[in-house]
Amino acid sequence: LPDVYVECDVCHGKRYNREALEILYKGKTISDVLEMTIxxxxxxxxxxxxxxxxxxTIQEVGLGYIKLGQPATTFSGGEAQRIKLATELARASTGKTMYILDEPTTGLHNADVKRLLSILNRLVDAGNSMVIIEHNLDMVKSADWLIDMGPEGGAGGGTVVATGTPEQVSKVEKSWTGKYLKNIL
Known part of the structure; x- marks a missing residue:
């Protein structure tokens, strides 16, 4: 069964007592601030x-729509990954980090995919490395090196079908990814 949420009779879902809600910053209570989007x-x-x-930084990874007080358990896998990515971006870069991302574009609008790609390229340009599991062709065609698994998905996959640059993979006949890349490169 799904979780059931019941509003508190005392605070009416504000999560703070009356005294805490009397404190204002620029006309907003802590509850008002937590209801704001990024x-x-x-x-x-x-x-x-x-x-x-x-x-x-959170805004730059395409999460401007989430609320400050939004429970972490409500984030999709892609949103959670991008929050972790934003945390990393906010730190001082060493240029020696290996990032492993599993389908970071899941659920993203094309404009947000481009924004995310720009951020990932910035990290690579700073000397970091990326291993990304991805199906989004905008992300795939931007890779330096591909390892295409297949020949099918699920139980029909698990074999390396092609490796190389996107241009090289686009020439491999048995690669589904290559067939799609051929049309966009």
């Missing part, structure tokens, strides 16, 4: 650099 909070906290930088 996009709204980025603007709200633009004059507090430490907060602004972290929010801006």
């Amino acid at each position: 996009d709204e909070a980025t603007e709200f906290f633009e004059n507090i650099p430490a907060i602004y930088r972290k929010l801006k």
Whole structure:
């Protein structure tokens, strides 16, 4: 059965007692702030650099629509990965990190895929490495090197069908990925 949520009779879902809700910052209570989206909070906290930088990074990975107080258990796998990615982006880069991402474009609009790709390229340009499991062809065609598994999905897969640059894989007849890449390269 799905989880059932019941609103508290005392705080009416605000999660704080009356005294805490009397404290305002720029006219907002803590409950009001937690109801803001990342996009709204980025603007709200633009004059507090430490907060602004972290929010801006989350916004850059395409998560401007999530709420500050949104429970982590409600994030999709792709959203959770991008939050982890934003956490990494907010840290000082060593240029020696290996990132392993499993379908980071899942559920993303094409504009957000392009934004994510730009961020990943920025990390690679800084000397980091990426291993990405992905089906999105915009992401696949941008890779330096591909390992195409198949020949089918699920039980019909598990064999290396092709390796190489996207251009090289596009020439492999038995590669489904190659067939699709041939049309977009």
